[in-house]
Amino acid sequence: MRTLLFALAIVPFLAMSAAIVPATAPTPTTTTTSSLRTKKVIIKTSAVCGMCKTTIEKALQALDGVAKAELDLVTQKVTVRYDTNKLDVATLRQAVAAAGYDADEVPARPKAYENLPNCCKKGTSCGPDEAKH
Numbered sequence: 001m002r003t004l005l006f007a008l009a010i011v012p013f014l015a016m017s018a019a020i021v022p023a024t025a026p027t028p029t030t031t032t033t034s035s036l037r038t039k040k041v042i043i044k045t046s047a048v049c050g051m052c053k054t055t056i057e058k059a060l061q062a063l064d065g066v067a068k069a070e071l072d073l074v075t076q077k078v079t080v081r082y083d084t085n086k087l088d089v090a091t092l093r094q095a096v097a098a099a100g101y102d103a104d105e106v107p108a109r110p111k112a113y114e115n116l117p118n119c120c121k122k123g124t125s126c127g128p129d130e131a132k133h
């Protein structure tokens with residue numbers, strides 16, 4: 001009796017997952033010649049020095065779909081060109097946060113932030129000592 005109940009309980013679940021699978025197959029609509037859709041976005045970060053710049057740019061460029069990432073240390077803003085078919089802004093912000101830096105309203109991941117060199121932490125400034133990196 002117990003096994004029967006279990007079987008009855010699992011049936012709707014199986015039926016549901018079976019129904020979901022074919023539904024995910026995307027039907028390509030009228031996609032014409034230009035399949036690559038790049039968009040530019042500017043994300044405010046908490047970068048303070050050249051090393052932060054490299055870390056953030058590398059973290060973003062490691063993502064599949066990022067064409068270009070360039071950080072301006074004066075404004076602390078990173079300009080990202082990305083493929084909208086592969087990524088969205090939230091994913092880009094997450095990548096910056098995972099590297100240990102704030103990204104707009106997304107705070108830096110605490111663990112990654114702790115692993116940053118002291119001079120790269122918020123409230124500090126590498127200033128003229130930037131060479132110590």
Ligand SMILES: [Cu+2]
Pocket residue numbers: 047048049050051052053119120121126
């Ligand atoms: Cu730094």
